[in-house]
Amino acid sequence: MSSFDMTAWSSKQLLLVEQSLMQWVPEAAPAGLGEAMRYAVLDGGKRLRPLLVLASLEACVGDSPAAPMSEAAMRAACAIELIHAYSLVHDDMPCMDNDVLRRGKPTVHVKFGEAGALLSGDALQTLAFELLTPSDSEIPSQVQARLCGLLARGAGHAGMAGGQAIDLASVGVQLSIDQLRTMHRCKTGALLETSVLMGAQAAQAGPQAMKALLSYGQALGVAFQVVDDILDVTADTAVLGKTAGKDAENNKPTYVSLLGLEGARKEATALAEQAHQALADSALMQTQALRALADWVLQRQH
Amino acid sequence: MSSFDMTAWSSKQLLLVEQSLMQWVPEAAPAGLGEAMRYAVLDGGKRLRPLLVLASLEACVGDSPAAPMSEAAMRAACAIELIHAYSLVHDDMPCMDNDVLRRGKPTVHVKFGEAGALLSGDALQTLAFELLTPSDSEIPSQVQARLCGLLARGAGHAGMAGGQAIDLASVGVQLSIDQLRTMHRCKTGALLETSVLMGAQAAQAGPQAMKALLSYGQALGVAFQVVDDILDVTADTAVLGKTAGKDAENNKPTYVSLLGLEGARKEATALAEQAHQALADSALMQTQALRALADWVLQRQH
Numbered sequence: 379m380s381s382f383d384m385t386a387w388s389s390k391q392l393l394l395v396e397q398s399l400m401q402w403v404p405e406a407a408p409a410g411l412g413e414a415m416r417y418a419v420l421d422g423g424k425r426l427r428p429l430l431v432l433a434s435l436e437a438c439v440g441d442s443p444a445a446p447m448s449e450a451a452m453r454a455a456c457a458i459e460l461i462h463a464y465s466l467v468h469d470d471m472p473c474m475d476n477d478v479l480r481r482g483k484p485t486v487h488v489k490f491g492e493a494g495a496l497l498s499g500d501a502l503q504t505l506a507f508e509l510l511t512p513s514d515s516e517i518p519s520q521v522q523a524r525l526c527g528l529l530a531r532g533a534g535h536a537g538m539a540g541g542q543a544i545d546l547a548s549v550g551v552q553l554s555i556d557q558l559r560t561m562h563r564c565k566t567g568a569l570l571e572t573s574v575l576m577g578a579q580a581a582q583a584g585p586q587a588m589k590a591l592l593s594y595g596q597a598l599g600v601a602f603q604v605v606d607d608i609l610d611v612t613a614d615t616a617v618l619g620k621t622a623g624k625d626a627e628n629n630k631p632t633y634v635s636l637l638g639l640e641g642a643r644k645e646a647t648a649l650a651e652q653a654h655q656a657l658a659d660s661a662l663m664q665t666q667a668l669r670a671l672a673d674w675v676l677q678r679q680h
Numbered sequence: 681m682s683s684f685d686m687t688a689w690s691s692k693q694l695l696l697v698e699q700s701l702m703q704w705v706p707e708a709a710p711a712g713l714g715e716a717m718r719y720a721v722l723d724g725g726k727r728l729r730p731l732l733v734l735a736s737l738e739a740c741v742g743d744s745p746a747a748p749m750s751e752a753a754m755r756a757a758c759a760i761e762l763i764h765a766y767s768l769v770h771d772d773m774p775c776m777d778n779d780v781l782r783r784g785k786p787t788v789h790v791k792f793g794e795a796g797a798l799l800s801g802d803a804l805q806t807l808a809f810e811l812l813t814p815s816d817s818e819i820p821s822q823v824q825a826r827l828c829g830l831l832a833r834g835a836g837h838a839g840m841a842g843g844q845a846i847d848l849a850s851v852g853v854q855l856s857i858d859q860l861r862t863m864h865r866c867k868t869g870a871l872l873e874t875s876v877l878m879g880a881q882a883a884q885a886g887p888q889a890m891k892a893l894l895s896y897g898q899a900l901g902v903a904f905q906v907v908d909d910i911l912d913v914t915a916d917t918a919v920l921g922k923t924a925g926k927d928a929e930n931n932k933p934t935y936v937s938l939l940g941l942e943g944a945r946k947e948a949t950a951l952a953e954q955a956h957q958a959l960a961d962s963a964l965m966q967t968q969a970l971r972a973l974a975d976w977v978l979q980r981q982h
């Protein structure tokens with residue numbers, strides 16, 4: 379196995395993602411809307427979802443994709459980050475988690491008011507679908523339509539929004555481990571899975587590649603949430619960039635509350651192994667970046 | 681001119697729209713989310729936007745469109761109604777207009793709580809794009825992609841959401857008539873224009889038809905808002921189905937506050953005439969329904 383420099387790979391990709399977001403999230407949107415949208419999206423965040431899109435493209439077609447594939451993947455990477463950003467803006471609002479700190483900065487409603495947070499979140503969601511449907515591009519219409527369809531299904535009532543509804547209804551409720559898994563498969567997992575599938579769609583990958591990547595994405599999605607729950611207990615607010623210990627305070631069920639800290643760690647390790655196995659069993663050509671991302675999800679400190 | 685029975689036409693179309701919404705807005709979305717989504721959308725509303733989509737399709741291709749065109753238009757009609765419904769749900773929330781009555785019923789946040797309103801509005805927006813991108817349909821990918829693009833542009837930062845941001849920033853501020861027009865062209869006009877354009881896109885209409893319909897849609901969009909402002913002053917809460925007199929109470933600039941009641945009525949009449957003229961100047965084949973909708977916008981009592 380040749381050595382793969384994940385730091386170099388992700389630095390290169392992140393630079394392109396940040397440049398694209400800077401270009402596509404409009405500064406000029408009226409009456410402060412653009413300012414709030416950019417505050418919510420730029421200069422922050424781990425960008426895991428965009429990196430998954432780009433790593434998935436690379437797994438399907440290697441590191442020199444044709445220009446329309448490359449453009450489709452970058453639009454998909456930014457679109458899914460906009461969906462993620464909108465969900466955080468709305469989640470942090472007083473009627474939801476009522477959080478004042480995000481990525482080490484005041485949350486959007488603290489900075490721009492509740493109405494500003496509501497509206498900028500709404501507009502970020504819309505912008506995601508605008509990014510995916512450029513009228514002056516060589517991205518095939520079929521790819522544009524499929525990317526919109528994947529994103530809408532991952533973000534909507536049967537995906538992220540559905541998971542948030544379950545989450546909302548679960549505060550102070552005793553969940554079984556299966557119910558907790560269902561909630562997180564929707565709330566966090568759906569968008570991580572969708573990231574991987576959008577990268578494959580940008581590459582116009584076939585059903586076998588799609589199936590392997592779905593399997594990888596499903597395991598990774600749950601692993602991410604298990605580690606999130608562990609970090610909520612073990613990490614500092616300063617390192618985390620958001621308020622630690624919120625789950626216990628809000629009496630929310632977590633993997634740690636159900637499995638204990640050691641049990642949750644074992645679960646995360648087993649899931650990361652499943653993700654690796656899905657890649658090992660596949661015929662995908664260049665999976666180093668996907669493998670490194672699975673390791674990162676397991677080992678991350680924030 | 682043959683006689684055209686608008687009541688029969690719209691009854692027939694509305695039945696199909698309601699049936700489609702009943703089918704497509706999911707009852708089974710988890711943890712009460714589906715219930716809130718359906719409450720926000722079903723059994724209420726004038727359905728002006730869906731009717732514009734369907735009338736626009738008919739103007740382009742007559743009243744017996746091919747099945748994929750008909751399906752595309754019905755999906756577009758429902759998608760734009762979902763966007764409209766989500767915007768009302770979020771607009772009514774305490775941090776925005778704080779309204780408790782909509783279509784004669786308690787608003788969504790009164791019935792389902794603020795978090796329920798926030799989430800169901802979010803999921804309704806996402807569902808709009810899901811409806812437009814069925815993977816098992818004969819609607820050409822190009823039409824699917826263009827419909828998503830039109831809807832995202834009409835609903836987003838440069839359209840409806842941008843207009844709402846201007847509106848929010850304008851409470852208690854003295855606007856000129858030009859600034860007021862800009863605000864409403866975005867806030868209300870953009871989605872009405874988009875309805876007409878989506879109908880034309882479902883028909884795969886050419887640039888000339890698109891141009892005529894855009895011109896019709898622009899005039900109609902502003903006329904609708906002028907009449908809205910008139911009704912806020914002249915209509916009863918009971919007839920209106922929402923709280924009357926809110927604009928004056930909130931010190932919001934309106935066409936009536938700037939032009940007076942008579943001036944606003946003249947403006948509305950002139951705009952409706954512009955809409956009719958755009959159709960008369962076009963080569964569109966069957967414009968009775970579009971003409972009747974322009975008349976309805978002018979004469980409506982709620």
